[in-house]
Amino acid sequence: MANIKSAKKRILVNRTKAERNKSIRSAVKTAIKKVEVAVVNKDKETAVNALGAATAIINKAASKGVYHKNNAARKVSRLAKAVNSLN
Template sequence: MANIKSAKKRILVNRAKAERNKAIRSGVKTAIKKVSAAIEANDKDAAAKALVAATATIDKATSKGVYHKNTASRKVSRLALAVNKMN
């Protein structure tokens, strides 16, 4: 454990940020799973709605610095491609 006050604060702040980032990443994964589930069920309307929600979630995560913009763009692109490939 750190002895210096600033180092103790760093530990606390980093822990709080890590928990926040973990929660945001979990939300993104959940949104992606909802899109995948709709695709598996072959429900185009539900997949399209889930895609819009997932895109918004990923964009929010990117704006908060949890994901790099290219990573977010890749995730959105892959989801959109999967939804557009549906019959």
């Protein structure tokens, strides 16, 4: 265990940030699953709506620094490609 005050604070801050990041990552995964389920069910309208919501959540996570911008762009691109494959 840390003895120095600043090290103790770092532990607390890192724990708080880790919990926040975990929550955001979970929200992203849930949004992605909603899009994927709609694609599997071939429900174009639901997939498009879910894609919009997922894109917003993923971009917000990238702006917060939870995901790298390229990682977020890749996730959005894959979802968009899946939704666009529905015709």
